[in-house]
Amino acid sequence: MAKKKIKMTRERGHRQRASGKLIEMGKEVVSDIEKVHPPKLKMPSRSTSNIIYDEAHRYFVLGPRYGLRSAGSMKQVKKFAQLLCTADFAKELIERGKFATLREMYYTAEGWDAGPFSDQGESDLIIEDLEATCGLKREDLGLTPEEDGAAVFGKLVVNEDGVVIDATKAGRAGYTIPPTIDDVEFLKCKAKRVIAIETMGMYHRFVQEQAWKKFDALVVGLKGQAARATRRFLKRAHDELGLPVYLFTDGDPFGFHIAMVVISGSAKLAYINHELAVPDAQFLGVTASDIIDYKLPTDKLRELDVARLKQLLKDPRYNTKFWQSEIKKMLELGKKAEQQAFSKYGLAYVVKEYLPAKLGLKS
Amino acid sequence: MKTMAEELFKEFREHSVSEFFRKNAAMLGYTGKIRSLTTIVHEGVTNSIDAAEETGVLPKISVMIKRVNDEPEHFRIVVEDNASGIPREYIPNVFGKMLAGTKLHRYMQSRGQQGIGVSGSVMFGQITSGKPATVTTSTGKGEIVRADVMIDVDRNEGKILNEEKFKGKWQGTRVEIEAKGVSYMRSRYGPFNYLRMTAISNPHVHITFVEPDGTLTVFENATDKVPERPKPMPLHPWGIMSDDLLILAKHTKGRNVVNFLSAELSRVSKRKAEEVCKLADVPPNKKPSQLTWEEAERIVSAFKQVKLYAPPTSGLRPIGAADIESGMRQILNPEFVYAINRPPKVYRGGLPFIVEVGVAYGGSAGKMTEGKGENEEGETGMELIRFANRAPLIFDQGGCAITTAMRSIDWRRYGVDSATAPLTLFVNVASAYVPYTSAGKQSIADEPEVLDEVRTAIMEAARELRRFLYRKIKTKERQERAGVFEKYLPIIAQKAARLAGVKEPDIKPLLKKVAGVENGEEEN
Numbered sequence: 001m002a003k004k005k006i007k008m009t010r011e012r013g014h015r016q017r018a019s020g021k022l023i024e025m026g027k028e029v030v031s032d033i034e035k036v037h038p039p040k041l042k043m044p045s046r047s048t049s050n051i052i053y054d055e056a057h058r059y060f061v062l063g064p065r066y067g068l069r070s071a072g073s074m075k076q077v078k079k080f081a082q083l084l085c086t087a088d089f090a091k092e093l094i095e096r097g098k099f100a101t102l103r104e105m106y107y108t109a110e111g112w113d114a115g116p117f118s119d120q121g122e123s124d125l126i127i128e129d130l131e132a133t134c135g136l137k138r139e140d141l142g143l144t145p146e147e148d149g150a151a152v153f154g155k156l157v158v159n160e161d162g163v164v165i166d167a168t169k170a171g172r173a174g175y176t177i178p179p180t181i182d183d184v185e186f187l188k189c190k191a192k193r194v195i196a197i198e199t200m201g202m203y204h205r206f207v208q209e210q211a212w213k214k215f216d217a218l219v220v221g222l223k224g225q226a227a228r229a230t231r232r233f234l235k236r237a238h239d240e241l242g243l244p245v246y247l248f249t250d251g252d253p254f255g256f257h258i259a260m261v262v263i264s265g266s267a268k269l270a271y272i273n274h275e276l277a278v279p280d281a282q283f284l285g286v287t288a289s290d291i292i293d294y295k296l297p298t299d300k301l302r303e304l305d306v307a308r309l310k311q312l313l314k315d316p317r318y319n320t321k322f323w324q325s326e327i328k329k330m331l332e333l334g335k336k337a338e339q340q341a342f343s344k345y346g347l348a349y350v351v352k353e354y355l356p357a358k359l360g361l362k363s
Numbered sequence: 364m365k366t367m368a369e370e371l372f373k374e375f376r377e378h379s380v381s382e383f384f385r386k387n388a389a390m391l392g393y394t395g396k397i398r399s400l401t402t403i404v405h406e407g408v409t410n411s412i413d414a415a416e417e418t419g420v421l422p423k424i425s426v427m428i429k430r431v432n433d434e435p436e437h438f439r440i441v442v443e444d445n446a447s448g449i450p451r452e453y454i455p456n457v458f459g460k461m462l463a464g465t466k467l468h469r470y471m472q473s474r475g476q477q478g479i480g481v482s483g484s485v486m487f488g489q490i491t492s493g494k495p496a497t498v499t500t501s502t503g504k505g506e507i508v509r510a511d512v513m514i515d516v517d518r519n520e521g522k523i524l525n526e527e528k529f530k531g532k533w534q535g536t537r538v539e540i541e542a543k544g545v546s547y548m549r550s551r552y553g554p555f556n557y558l559r560m561t562a563i564s565n566p567h568v569h570i571t572f573v574e575p576d577g578t579l580t581v582f583e584n585a586t587d588k589v590p591e592r593p594k595p596m597p598l599h600p601w602g603i604m605s606d607d608l609l610i611l612a613k614h615t616k617g618r619n620v621v622n623f624l625s626a627e628l629s630r631v632s633k634r635k636a637e638e639v640c641k642l643a644d645v646p647p648n649k650k651p652s653q654l655t656w657e658e659a660e661r662i663v664s665a666f667k668q669v670k671l672y673a674p675p676t677s678g679l680r681p682i683g684a685a686d687i688e689s690g691m692r693q694i695l696n697p698e699f700v701y702a703i704n705r706p707p708k709v710y711r712g713g714l715p716f717i718v719e720v721g722v723a724y725g726g727s728a729g730k731m732t733e734g735k736g737e738n739e740e741g742e743t744g745m746e747l748i749r750f751a752n753r754a755p756l757i758f759d760q761g762g763c764a765i766t767t768a769m770r771s772i773d774w775r776r777y778g779v780d781s782a783t784a785p786l787t788l789f790v791n792v793a794s795a796y797v798p799y800t801s802a803g804k805q806s807i808a809d810e811p812e813v814l815d816e817v818r819t820a821i822m823e824a825a826r827e828l829r830r831f832l833y834r835k836i837k838t839k840e841r842q843e844r845a846g847v848f849e850k851y852l853p854i855i856a857q858k859a860a861r862l863a864g865v866k867e868p869d870i871k872p873l874l875k876k877v878a879g880v881e882n883g884e885e886e887n
Contacts, residue, residue, distance in 0.1 A: 026862025033856055033868040038877055071855050072877045074844050081851040084858035091862055114854045 014182050015094050018140040022091045025134065029071075029084065038072025041083070043133040044271055051270045053316035058263070059277035060270040060317075062132075069129070081114035082126050083133070090130065093142030099180055101146050102127065102138075132271040139182055139228070149177030149229030150200075153207050154218035155190035167218070172207060174221070181229045181236070189241050192216040195355075196234060196281075198224065198249035198258050202339045202350070209351040215359065218243070226262055228269075231276045234262060238278050245278050246359065251286030251296070252336035253308035256318075256327070259283045264317040283322075284358045288329035291337045294354070297344055298335035305336060384486050392803065393487050396436065396546040397553055398758060400428070403484045403545075404554040407442030407538055408561060409754070410481045412568055414446035414536070416589055422446070425571040426558060428547055436546050437492070438575065440484075443537040448502035451510075458485050458498055458512045458538070459521015481538065482521075486514055488540040495524050496540045503534030547575050552757055558582065559694060560748050560755035564682060564791060566690035585693035586686060593752075593795075597629040599674035600666035602714050602796040605659040612651040612659075623651040624662070630672040639665045673713030674795075681793045682753060687721040691728075695787055698725030698835075701827045702789070705820050710812035716794035718816045720824040721787075724831065728787040745774070745781040749807075750791040756805050763806035765790045768818040777825040778832040786828075790817060845878040852877065 025041070032039035043066065044050070050063040071080040089108060093100055100108065106123040109115035117123040127138055138144070153174030156167040160178065164187065167175040178184065195217045197203045203221030206212065212219045218237060222230060237243050247262055249255030263281045265273030291298060301309070309327050312318045318327065330336065342350040388394060392402035408424055415422035427441040449457055458481060485496040495511040511524040549555045558572050562582035567589055570582040598607065617623030624636040631639075640647040643661035645654070654662075682690075687702035702721035709715050729743040749756040749765045760766050769788060774781045798808040807813060853870050860867040 022862050023864065026859045027865070029855060029859035030863050030865055030868050033859070033870060033873050036872045036876055038873065039855060039859070071852060074847050077847060077851045077855075081854040081858070084855050084862070088858045088861050114851060 014140050015142075018134070018136050019091060019094045021134040021136060022087050022094075022141075025087060026084075032071075038070050039080070040071070041069045041080070041133055042066050043069060043129060046128065046132060046271060048267070051267045053264075055316075057274070057277075058279035058317075059265040059273045060267045061273060062270050069133075078114065079126065079129070082109070082112070082117070083129055085109070085112050085114050086123075086126050086130050090141035090143060099142050099144050101144055103146060105143055128271075135271075137182075137228075137232075137272055137275050139180060139232070144179035145228060147227055148179060149181060149227045149233060150221040150223045151176050151203065152218050152220045152233065153203075154212040155188075155216070156186065156218055157188040159185040159187050168212070172204070174203075174207065174219070177220075177227075177229050177233045179227075179229045181232050186236070186240060189218075189243075190216070191218045191241075191243060193359075194218045194220060194234060194237050194243050194245045195284075196220040196222055196226070196230075196245060196247050196262065197339070198222050198247075198255055199339055202248070205347065206351060209348050211351045211355065214351065215355065222249075222258060222262075225258055228276065231262055231278070234278050234281065235276055238280060245281035246284050247281055248284045248339065248355075249286070250336070250338045251288065251291055251330070251341075252301075252338075253305050253312060253330075255286065255339075256283075256312060256323075257308075260315075260317050284355070286337050286339060286341070288326045288333055290354075291330075291333060291335060294342070294345075296337040296341040298333075298337045298341070301330070301334050301336055306331065384483070384490070388487070389803075391483055393483070395552075396544060397548055397550065399487065399542070400438065400440070400545040400547060401552060401554050401557050401757060403440050403487065403540055403542060404428075404442065404557060405755075406481045406484045407440070407540075408558070408570075411442060411444030411446060411536070412561075412565065415444055416592060418447040419589065420445055421584060421587055421589060422565075422568045423571075424568060425573075426554070427573040428554060428575050429573075430547075430575045431541060434543075437541070437543045438545055438547060439539060439541045440488075441537065441539045443535060445535045448534050448536055449498075449500045450502060451508050454498055454500070454508070454510055454512060455521030455523055457521075458482055458496060459514045459523075482514065484538075484540050484542075485512060486516075488542045489513055491543040491545075492541040494541040496538060498536065498538055500536040501531065501533050503532075505530055505532060507531045507533060549574075555580070557755055557757055560750070560757070563690040563694045563748065563789065564687075564750045564753040564755065566686050566693060582694055585689035590682070590686070591680060593680040594678055596675075596678040596795055597627055599629040599714065599796070600631060600663070600671060601674070601711055603628070603663060605656060605663050608659045608662060609654060609656065612654050615651050617651055619648040620645055620651055620654065620662075621647045629674050635669055635671065638669055642668055671713075673709060674715055676707040676715040678795055679707055679715055679717050679793055680752075681717045681719050682791055684719065684721075687719060687789060687791070691721050691723040691787065691789060695723045695728045696726035697723035697728045697785075697787075699723070699828070699831045701824055701831070703820060703824050703827075705816065705823075708812060708816045710798065710810045714794065714796040714798075716792055716796070716813060716816075718813075718820040719789075719791040719793065720817075720820040721789035722824045722828045723787045723789070724828060725785050727785075729785040743783060743785040745779065745784050745786045745788065747788045747790070750789070751797045751799070751804070751807060752793055753791065756807070759800065759803065759806035762800055764809045764814045765792070765807055765817055767809060768814055768821060771818060772821060772825065774825075777829040778836075779825070779828070788821065788824075790821065792817070848874055848878045 029039040044062040045065040045067045050065040051060055052063045054061040069076050069080050071077050102124055103120065106117055106120045109117050109123055127143055130141065131138055151174040152167050154167055158165050165175055193215065197206060197219065200221045200223055203219060206219045211217060234245050238245050247259040249258050262278055264279060265277035269276060309331055313327050342354055393399045404426055408426065411424045412422045423445040425443045429439045431437040431439050488494060488496055495513040497511050499507060499509045501507040506528055508528050510526040513522050513524055515522045547553065558570050562568060562570050566585035569584040572580045611627045612623060615623045615627050617626045620640055621633060621636040624639065625631050625633045637647055639662060642665035645658045645662060681704050684702040684704040688700050691697065691700045700723045704719045705717060707715045707717050729746050747766060747769050749763060779786060792807055798810045798813060800806045800808045852874050856868055856870040
């Protein structure tokens with residue numbers, strides 16, 4: 001896979017910051033070597049016992065425990081060397097304004113003296129180490145996942161590498177959120193809210209029914225579990241553009257969780273949730289109450305669904321009155337419903353009736 | 364327990380020797396195609412070593428096994444030594460008369476066990492191939508005799524068929540025997556392993572071996588000191604059986620039973636002999652040659668009721684730890700070798716024995732075949748080699764007390780994976796009264812004291828092995844550790860310098876410091 005040719009058009013400071021952190025790390029190590037101390041790097045422990053739900057921020061964060069990676073340890077010196085190789089690689093990417101995918105990075109390591117990695121899992125872990133050590137997202141280090149983010153449609157104009165794109169004029173599919181969304185500049189936004197939708201089917205329905213216009217919304221398709229880039233986009237839309245974010249997913253435990261990961265982040269990415277989570281995002285539905293209120297066509301809960309719902313009940317992120325009652329209600333019902341279930345009342349119903357009611361915007 | 368020699372001695376007067384031989388071939392070691400061949404080699408080599416030692420020269424033995432006419436089970440076995448040679452007139456008796464050896468009535472810790480000796484091999488060759496044995500010998504006086512010897516089975520006499528004499532400066536004896544129905548293999552039971560084991564337990568012996576395919580192996584001697592010969596010793600009553608007694612009675616010069624017992628047996632005074640006669644209800648002045656089997660039995664059991672001094676331990680001839688070590692070092696070329704020689708112990712209330720144990724690790728230890736042929740290469744695993752009075756015990760391994768002792772030990776406790784370790788364990792039991800399980804004399808009986816002593820001795824040697832293995836692991840770890848740091852620390856220095864945009868720091872002081880220290884911190 002060829003590296004994406006991207007000319008940096010705008011430095012929002014995040015890459016400068018990343019570069020600075022890497023230089024700092026190098027200096028620390030050099031200084032240790034000069035003092036004849038085995039270089040050590042402090043990194044927050046990412047083990048499950050150190051992942052804590054932060055009630056105040058309403059997302060998972062890493063606890064106070066730190067691990068030391070020491071170049072004086074026989075077990076760790078190789079990983080230490082690989083970490084520095086990765087850092088060096090990242091710094092070069094940053095300086096050249098380039099990106100590499102995790103996969104490319106894995107193959108690049110084949111040529112390293114400290115490499116190669118035995119599999120991509122190992123190389124990904126080193127990247128996570130680097131993220132955690134520096135408190136930086138991999139995207140800031142010039143490393144991106146394979147997949148793009150999802151799509152956005154609405155009154156938003158962005159500058160992506162000097163190309164000005166209007167998200168209403170980017171074709172039916174809308175503007176594709178790139179993995180490197182942090183390099184994209186928001187030029188103009190006339191929307192008043194963001195509505196993020198689980199399925200691309202419903203996203204296209206919203207575009208067709210011109211929901212973006214009707215609700216002054218940026219309609220975002222999540223494509224199931226939201227990619228980092230999509231979450232980052234939602235986070236930036238909320239923080240930089242000051243837009244409220246609404247989530248519309250299937251009425252089942254997996255839909256709930258897609259919404260919750262946007263809101264409160266995942267445990268696995270606890271070390272980076274402050275860059276990803278949108279704790280103020282609001283879940284619209286489909287709720288268990290909606291199933292009853294709208295008499296939606298349903299499917300029976302499978303065994304897996306029931307188990308998952310019970311799990312969610314105990315999850316700290318769902319420890320609110322709203323979620324507890326909705327989950328219990330769904331368990332009582334024994335039923336679940338998809339977003340598309342509203343089609344029972346006609347294709348446009350969801351946009352004409354359901355959404356306005358949920359948003360409190362009865363026309 | 365009956366020993367072979369006595370059996371033989373009784374029997375041969377009544378039956379023809381060949382009949383006897385056929386009947387008892389198995390007990391004499393002539394059973395199975397591989398074992399028969401090994402036995403022929405064994406008899407020849409034992410004779411040669413004994414002869415050279417008696418001559419007072421360092422034994423130099425060469426053994427050659429050749430295929431005859433490309434037939435698969437037809438071989439010519441040649442054993443040559445550098446001993447005194449045999450005067451012409453003794454040739455028929457030495458090679459052609461069964462049971463004529465000098466060892467029959469000497470009770471000593473002897474290497475030759477069957478007593479039947481080389482004439483048994485001549486007999487075996489004769490009845491399988493129909494060919495006489497060829498003996499070439501010279502006493503070193505310029506004349507060499509070559510003679511074909513056959514056994515006249517009816518008269519139990521050696522017959523010289525062809526004979527030639529020629530001039531030449533050489534001393535020694537060369538015996539060639541042709542045998543059919545035997546096969547050659549480099550297995551644990553084959554001649555190769557027999558010679559290898561012999562070389563280990565007899566570090567003063569130089570052995571040259573040529574296999575049927577022409578492969579030449581030289582087992583160099585590791586020392587040039589001829590060990591002290593065991594002294595013939597009278598038997599002790601605790602170690603004899605009725606038939607031993609009867610055989611002794613036939614040859615004694617004592618004119619009555621009391622004289623006979625006190626003269627022929629160890630630790631028996633006239634008074635004790637009289638006491639025993641009384642207990643056994645045997646007339647003290649009876650002619651020894653007229654003792655009956657029943658009387659002999661009663662005498663043997665009467666000896667158990669009287670108080671006797673235990674046999675003297677002075678006759679014990681262990682190999683010695685130093686010689687075991689040099690033998691193993693020479694043949695196995697190991698990384699580590701250690702041998703111990705324990706003080707004498709007794710079993711059955713007083714029969715003395717000594718256990719010696721050696722361990723060798725690395726080199727060709729644990730590799731019996733020294734990688735001949737592709738399949739055998741690199742196959743290692745713990746190997747037990749057993750000896751009784753220096754003589755290799757090759758067969759009946761499973762039933763042997765030494766094997767039982769070795770298996771009863773948890774080898775992992777000594778850092779040994781018995782399935783793969785390049786380890787040879789050497790055990791020698793030295794005694795004039797080795798408690799063999801059977802007349803084949805290939806395994807040692809589970810006498811509790813013997814078993815216990817062997818076990819203790821093995822563990823003592825294994826403890827030293829454990830220390831060695833531990834050091835070895837430590838050294839290896841240190842080297843690995845240094846290697847890891849030498850590889851990665853310079854990378855760290857280089858990359859860190861690049862990140863920081865500064866000159867690369869000198870990594871050597873840190874390398875020196877770190878490569879020796881213990882583990883760094885783990886996650887807290």
